[in-house]
Amino acid sequence: MSKLLEIRGICKRFGATQALKDVDFDVDRGEVVGLLGENGAGKSTLIKILAGVHAKDAGEIFIDGTPASIHTPADAQRLGIAVIYQELNLTPNQTVAENVFLHHMQRQPGLLGKLGLIDRRRREHDTLALFEQLGIHGLDPNRKVGELSVAFQQLTEIAKALAFDARLIVMDEPTSALPDEEVQHLFEIVRRLRARGLGVVFVSHRLNEVRAICDRVVVLRDGHNAGGMPIAEATDDKIISLMVGRAIENLYPKRPAEPGSVVLEVEGLTRRGVIEDVSFSVRAGEVVGLAGLVGSGRTEVARAIFGADPLTRGTVKLEGRPVRIRSPQEALRLGIGYLPEDRKVQGLILGMSVRHNLALTVLRQLAFGGQIVDWSRVDAVALAHAQEVHLRPLRVDLPVNALSGGNQQKVVLGKWLAAQLKVLILDEPTRGIDVGAKAEIHALIDELAHRGMAIILISSELPEVLAMSDRVLVMCEGRLAGELSREEATQERVLALASGKK
Amino acid sequence: MKTDLSLEKTPAQPAAPFASIFRQIIQRPETSIVILLLLLGAVLSQSSSAFLTPSNLFNILRNNADIAIAALGVTLVIVAGGIDLSVGSTMAFSGLVAAIAVSLGGTTAYQLPSFGLPPLIAFALGVLAGALVGLINGLLVVKLKVVPFIATLGMLGVVRGLVVGLTSGQTVRNFPVEFTNLGQGFLGPVPIPVVFLVVLALLVGLFLAYHVWGTYIYAIGGNETSATLTGLPVSRVKILTYVLCGALAGVGGVLVVARLGVSAPTQALGYELYVIAAAVIGGVSLSGGRGTVFGAVLGAILIGVLNNALVLLRVESYWQQAFTGGIILLSALIDRLRQRRS
Incomplete structure (x- = not known):
């Protein structure tokens, strides 16, 4: 019997870049295949060809052994292919039931249905039935999707796929926005889908997750098939060297800190209903990890500082002096920087060039009299910082949206480098970034700390927090649940504190 | 906080080859307007001998300088991610303030006060009135967080109503010749409103390109959240764009009064269509972050030439608005095509 999906010799070119070249890929019924590769390796292009968003230049796609032509998302749906993107495709102001059956509305029986009237009761009933297939009970199908957590929104997407009898579900980095316990739950659901004979393509950067859920991995590099193997043979080193094309020597280059005097001291930091009585201090040259589940208040602490x-309520002291910071503008003036969790939405001006983005924090200092910008000086400074963060390609005239995710993040980091900070708060600095760039960003964090900057590192990736921090603060439900030294901090202890167990 | 400026000289980047410079020029939105203008000019000079004369060309510029000047201001607001629908009303209000200040009085049945102030002071008061309207717009948007479209739509009504109410629908006339000269006179061969336009366009253009706040404006329009989290003075910059927009609309409004020799309550009625159209035709993106002053001025000129063409080709003036609307759609189409190609 032929496989559920077979892709042979797919090619796709965008202008001058060959995004995919002779790529083969297949998925069988009841199989979970991990699709891996650095950013720009061609994973998204492949997914989008399957979804009918991009048209392939050459190659063939077979579903159940018959050639399939996919030109539009509707074609893909008809063939039973559902793609769940990282940025979920839901209408937040509509209810769960409306979203699940957006494409296949239940009509009233008889004439009313012919006129386009919807049978709401049946729709609600069918929605509940679909969720029960996923093992979810008691979800109100009339809740607005925008009010749900990301995890439930994802479930809504999966239910939506089941609503049109999808047989192949592609999940693009489904865990990147999920807290740990929700990840386990998602895996449970993926296993259910597999047991029902669906094929699942699982795209992720997190190798431990891939190993936990996939039956097989396929690695792309620079638009080519770099290799693949059953999960039993897939070690981290093997996968990384396939992805990068070379072995990464050290993903977490961290030198022991030589902490100086206390730079930042917060006491009783409180924002009603969000964070409660958070106190800690950070010394010069120290990296303090801030761990906790998504929604535990880590980002809120950063934003408040x-x-x-x-x-x-609460006080913030900078180098012993109490300061009142009422806006990011004042924070910047005092030498505090914040790298936000979503670089595209919060960190960068995507339409502007690298030069502009790098220079924004110091534009005034690079201007005659603080008013008239000296663009040649801006260029020199921007280029110097681009070099410092190993930007590739090393060009400051490109718009940042032409860069890969890792390089975009280097621009955000470079922007704060330019500002000569005392304190830098990093919120998920390596989310959605490929392994190579990740190692480089880790090295930069270490370098900045070594130069005497006080750094707060927020990350949902526990290995990252544990490896890069000198101390780890753990948050739980808006409060500081505990502090662990580098030696004490293990995955188990952090998780125990984060989930509120003593 | 200090910046490390003791950087080593970094190697200059390779100069772009000629072909890529050419492509950049082709892809600029301004280029398509210039081509459109040249085409229109060629057609018009064939069908009407009156078109390609210096006096007609200068007249076109004079008659549209006010719209172009207001378009400079609206460009600032739109690039910063906002919109100002109240420019037409602001123009009328500024014109009225200047008219009352400068009028020698005694012309209307319903007696408005008239102060007979020196023309330049009246001019300044008019501009100040425009800036005040802009300040209110800015405060509504930034401090009260009203959506710009709604805030300025409201102000469109309020300010126009103020003008109509204050004058009871009457006109204000009887200006000293030094004042009307600002609209009707020449500096050498160049009409004075055109001189205003050139000087202001240069100033605003240089401001956007070289002043720190110019770059902030593009950054805020490009992504306001990022700009805020980068520590830029977002609120102040946004308010400033509305104030400058009001002031520039004010300049335009006073020039209209000076050119026509009368301030009427319906003056500049519906001008927001032309002003915003000029900016958009000139490549100013309504989603913010993109656009130039040069483009906006070209857009205003294109609208002017088109209206002139309708006159020369003896199309009834009732049809002008439909043509202007058509041009907006055409330029949006060109912009769309250009973006798809790149």
Whole structure:
């Protein structure tokens, strides 16, 4: 019997870049295949060809052994292919039931249905039935999707796929926005789908997750098939060297810290309903990890210190002096920087060039009299910082949206480098970034700390927090649940504190 | 906080080859307007001998300088990610303020006060009135967080109503010749409103390109959240764009009064269509972050030439608005095509 999906010799070119060249890929019924590769390796292009968003230049796609032509997303749906993107495709102001059956509305029986009237009760009933297939009970199908957590929104997407009898579900980095316990739950659901004979393509950067859920991995590099193997043979080193084309010597280059004097001291930081009585301090040259589940208040602590959100109570001291930071502008003036969790939405001006983005924090210092910009000086400074963060290609005239995710993040980091900070708060600095760039960003973090900057590192990736931090603070439900030294901090202890167990 | 400026000289980047410079020029939105203008000019000079004369060309510029000047201001607001629908009303209000200040009085049945102030002071008061409207717009948008479209739509009504109410629908006339000269006179061969336009366009263009706040404006329009989290003075810059927009609309409004020799309550009615159209035709993106002053001025000129063409080709003036609307759609189409190609 032929496989569920077979892809042979797919090619796709965008202008001058060959995004995919002779790529083969297949998925069988009841199989979970991990699709891996660095950013720009061609994973998204492959997914989008399957989804009918991009048209292939050459190659063939077979479903159940018959050639399939996919030109539009509707074609893909008809063939039973569902793609769940990282940025979910839901209408937040509509209910769960409306979203699940957006494409296949249940009509009233008889004439009313012919006129286009919807049978709401049946729709709600069918929605509940679909969720029960996924093992979810008691979800209100009339809740607005925008009010649900990301995990439930993802479930809504999966239910939506089941609603049109999808047989192949592609998940593009489904775990990147999920807290740990939700990841386990998602895996449970993926296993159910597999047991029902669906094929699943699982795209992720997190190798431990891939190993936990996939039956087989396929690695792309620079638009080519770099290799593949059953999961039993897939070690981290093997996968990474396939992805990068070389072995990464050290993903977490961290030198022991030589902490100086206390730079940042927060006491009783409170924002009503969000964070409660958070106190800690950070020394010069120290990397303090801030761990916790998604929604535990880590980002909120960062935003409060940075002046992006108002404080209800609490004091912030900088080098021993109490300061009041009411806006990011004041924070920048005091030498505090914040690398936000979503670089595209919060960190970069995508339409502007690298030069502009790198220079924004220091534009005034690079201007005659603080007013008239000296663009040649801006160029020199921007280029110097681009070199410092190993930007590739090393060009400051490109728009940042032409760069890969890793290089975009280097630009955000470079922007704060330019500002000569005392304190830098990094919120998920390596989310969605490929392994090569990740190692480089880790090296930069280490370098900045070594130069005496006080660094707060927020990350949902525990290995990263544990390896890069000198101390780890763990948050749980808006409060500081505990502090662990580098030696004490193990995955188990952090998780125990984060989930509120003593 | 200090910046490390003791950087080593970094190697200059290779100069772009000629072909790529050419491509950059072709892809600029301004280029398509210039081509459109040349085509229109060629057609018009064939069908009407009156078109390609210096006096007609200068007249076109004079009659549209006010729209172009207001378009400079609206460009600032739109590039920063906002919109100002109240420019037409602001123009009328500024014109009225200047008219009352400068009028020698005694012309209307319903007696408005008239102060007979020196023309330049009246001019300044008019511009100040425009800036005040802009300040209110800015405060509504930034401090009260009203959506720009709604805030300025409201102000469109309020300010126009103020003008109509204050004058009871009457006109204000009887200006000293030094004042009307600002709209009707010449500096050498160049009409004075055109001189205003050139000087202001240069100033605003240089501001956007070289002043720190110019870059902030593009950054805020490009992504306001990122700009805020980068520590830029977002609120102040946004308010400034509305104030400058009001002031520039004010300049335009006073020039209209000076050119026509009368301030009427319906003056500049519906001009927001032309002003915003000029900017958009000139490549200013309504989603913010993109656009130039040069483009906006070209857009205004294109609208002017088109209206002139309708006159020369003896199309009834009732049809002008439909043609202007058509040009907006055409330029949007060109912009769309260009973006798809790149």
